[in-house]
Amino acid sequence: MRERERAIRAAARNLGDIEVLDSVFEDVPEDATPLWYLGQSILVLAQADVAYFVRGWETARGCLIEHECAARYGISTTEE
Numbered sequence: 001m002r003e004r005e006r007a008i009r010a011a012a013r014n015l016g017d018i019e020v021l022d023s024v025f026e027d028v029p030e031d032a033t034p035l036w037y038l039g040q041s042i043l044v045l046a047q048a049d050v051a052y053f054v055r056g057w058e059t060a061r062g063c064l065i066e067h068e069c070a071a072r073y074g075i076s077t078t079e080e
Contacts, residue, residue, distance in 0.1 A: 003054065007080075011052040014078060021047055038062045048075055055080045 004024075012018050023044045029036065041062065045051060051070045057063035057079065070077050 007052065007054045010054075010080065011078070015050060015052070018050075034062070038065060041066055042069055045069060045075065046073075050076045050078060053077060053079045 008018075008020055011020075021044050023041055025037065025040055042065075045066055048070075051066065053063060053067060057067065067077060069075075
């Protein structure tokens with residue numbers, strides 16, 4: 001959670017007044033797979049004006065897919 005809090009502070013410094021869309025999921029199905037989490041993340045991304053990617057996002061397969069979705073669907077991105 002410290003990394004998330006750090007990223008939120010950094011995004012606010014870089015972007016100004018922000019509203020954080022929560023991608024920490026509760027009530028997760030017992031049999032949730034990584035693909036389930038990715039699907040939920042894309043649902044959150046669909047509501048965003050800007051997607052903020054922290055250092056190392058290029059090495060996480062879910063982040064790579066989210067970044068590609070943002071690019072193809074016109075959601076601005078900011079990368080550390």
